[in-house]
Amino acid sequence: MPHRLIRFGFSRKHPEPRMFTRHDSLKPGYDVVIIGGGGHGLAAAYYLARDHGIRDVAVIDKGYIGGGNTGRNTTIIRSNYLTPEGVKFYDESVRLWQDLGEDFDLNLFYSTRGHYTLAHTDSAMRTMRWRAEVNKHYGVSSEAVDAAFVKRGIPMIDMTCGGHAPILGALFHAPGAIARHDAVAWGYGRGADRRGVEIHQQTEVTGIRLQGGRVAGVDTTRGPIATSRVLCAVAGFTPRVLDMVDLNTPIYVHPLQAMVSEPIKPWLDPIIVSGSLHVYVSQTARGELVMGASLDPYELHQTRSTLDFTESLSAHILDMFPFLGDVKVNRQWAGLADMTPDFAPIMGLTPVEGFCLDAGWGTWGFKATPVCGKTMSHTVATGRNHPLIEGFAMDRFARYRLTGEKGAASVGH
Amino acid sequence: MKIMTCPLNGPRPVSEFVYGGEVRHSPDPDTCSDAEWSSYVFDRSGSPGIKYEWWCHIASGYWFIALRDTARDAVIATYPVETVRQPLEPAARA
Numbered sequence: 001m002p003h004r005l006i007r008f009g010f011s012r013k014h015p016e017p018r019m020f021t022r023h024d025s026l027k028p029g030y031d032v033v034i035i036g037g038g039g040h041g042l043a044a045a046y047y048l049a050r051d052h053g054i055r056d057v058a059v060i061d062k063g064y065i066g067g068g069n070t071g072r073n074t075t076i077i078r079s080n081y082l083t084p085e086g087v088k089f090y091d092e093s094v095r096l097w098q099d100l101g102e103d104f105d106l107n108l109f110y111s112t113r114g115h116y117t118l119a120h121t122d123s124a125m126r127t128m129r130w131r132a133e134v135n136k137h138y139g140v141s142s143e144a145v146d147a148a149f150v151k152r153g154i155p156m157i158d159m160t161c162g163g164h165a166p167i168l169g170a171l172f173h174a175p176g177a178i179a180r181h182d183a184v185a186w187g188y189g190r191g192a193d194r195r196g197v198e199i200h201q202q203t204e205v206t207g208i209r210l211q212g213g214r215v216a217g218v219d220t221t222r223g224p225i226a227t228s229r230v231l232c233a234v235a236g237f238t239p240r241v242l243d244m245v246d247l248n249t250p251i252y253v254h255p256l257q258a259m260v261s262e263p264i265k266p267w268l269d270p271i272i273v274s275g276s277l278h279v280y281v282s283q284t285a286r287g288e289l290v291m292g293a294s295l296d297p298y299e300l301h302q303t304r305s306t307l308d309f310t311e312s313l314s315a316h317i318l319d320m321f322p323f324l325g326d327v328k329v330n331r332q333w334a335g336l337a338d339m340t341p342d343f344a345p346i347m348g349l350t351p352v353e354g355f356c357l358d359a360g361w362g363t364w365g366f367k368a369t370p371v372c373g374k375t376m377s378h379t380v381a382t383g384r385n386h387p388l389i390e391g392f393a394m395d396r397f398a399r400y401r402l403t404g405e406k407g408a409a410s411v412g413h
Numbered sequence: 414m415k416i417m418t419c420p421l422n423g424p425r426p427v428s429e430f431v432y433g434g435e436v437r438h439s440p441d442p443d444t445c446s447d448a449e450w451s452s453y454v455f456d457r458s459g460s461p462g463i464k465y466e467w468w469c470h471i472a473s474g475y476w477f478i479a480l481r482d483t484a485r486d487a488v489i490a491t492y493p494v495e496t497v498r499q500p501l502e503p504a505a506r507a
Contacts (some may be wrong), residue, residue, distance in 0.1 A: 239459025250455040298432035301461035301484050308428060341455060397455040398448060 029226035036234040037061030038070040042188035043373020049195035052381035062204035066185025072335035080173040085391035096370035104187030115176020128171040162319035215354035236336020238359040263287035342402035348385040433467030
């Protein structure tokens with residue numbers, strides 16, 4: 001076996017199949033160009049090829065696939081949102097997640113854990129009951145539970161949270177899950193690649209050509225592409241791409257940081273979220289604690305890390321789990337969150353004909369990856385917004401029809 | 414950015430300040446169109462650039478203007494509000 005491995009290492013041919021085909025050059029034109037090779041862009045490419053028979057698609061990314069927010073989130077999947085639009089949309093996503101691993105023939109480490117949103121005040125308990133009722137109305141498993149239930153589910157928690165934020169109860173969402181985020185991007189990428197989609201990494205968009213108010217092509221650092229349909233799925237870089245087609249949106253960009261601890265013995269099964277303490281935490285299959293807090297407090301287009309963040313998040317984690325005092329933080333990172341005023345995405349067709357947008361995913365985009373791919377591929381293929389995303393249309397602001405989603409992660413509410 | 418120079422209190426740690434958004438000027442509500450007004454209410458300049466922003470020093474409750482590069486996280490200058498009674502010129506986009 002080692003002999004074979006050495007021969008393999010020295011051979012010029014690598015017979016083992018690679019995840020993706022490497023394309024040396026761009027074609028002069030494609031049916032559809034998808035800007036952004038993250039989970040959302042690759043999922044849209046996958047469903048375009050699989051469900052709509054549109055295979056002449058290029059996915060272009062200025063970095064590498066899954067290197068943006070797809071690889072920077074805390075991998076939580078849930079559907080216990082507050083507004084009917086949100087609940088229906090994310091519930092479809094949770095359903096799509098279930099059989100994705102089989103679809104891809106790739107282990108996504110999809111792990112259903114149960115998800116607790118802790119309530120430390122009476123008013124928070126009231127919101128939890130409200131969310132539970134909205135969820136149940138749409139058939140989502142979700143219930144308001146009392147303090148004893150929380151203690152049974154999370155025996156290691158300090159129910160007083162350091163004495164200053166006693167836990168009164170929680171919203172318990174049994175289908176809450178985590179998954180391996182890189183595998184999601186690779187799975188969608190490989191599935192799209194096998195169906196004829198071209199993935200071009202290290203290819204930055206420098207401009208979008210318009211002719212008579214509609215898309216005519218995309219200019220990139222590796223040459224121009226002619227196309228009549230563009231899907232923009234670039235998260236924190238959305239405003240820069242929108243500047244190329246002269247569209248204004250309410251999107252503003254703040255960094256969102258997260259960190260991970262050294263691996264420790266499995267002790268935390270469910271996913272814990274506390275809006276009051278600005279904490280969400282789960283334990284991965286490797287034993288690391290993945291922890292996140294709230295958005296950075298001001299606009300910034302940079303993925304730097306701060307000590308302020310580590311300090312305040314650690315303090316809140318210790319409020320809940322004082323025994324973690326000796327555990328070390330291993331890594332810390334940030335992503336650029338594209339935020340909207342109503343904490344809901346901006347999706348679908350735009351006033352520029354042929355230019356579709358999948359943006360405003362701020363702090364809640366990973367869990368929606370499959371359903372975004374599904375609905376955006378439908379929108380691109382048919383030229384009409386998918387019914388599930390009608391509430392997220394770009395013109396809702398001009399009509400003062402905001403969605404009022406307060407179930408989003410990492411936002412103060 | 415770890416330290417910001419407050420026009421009133423001098424250099425202070427950035428954790429003592431809160432961000433109040435970009436300095437913007439409202440269109441005249443009596444004469445502007447509905448589209449202009451909703452665009453003023455909701456739309457933001459989301460791209461990175463050098464922008465005039467409202468900041469407040471929390472401890473003293475003092476609001477002032479900072480010129481900041483949102484790509485590099487660097488404060489270029491800070492001004493008391495009194496010195497900028499005239500509408501600020503839109504900063505050059507970096």
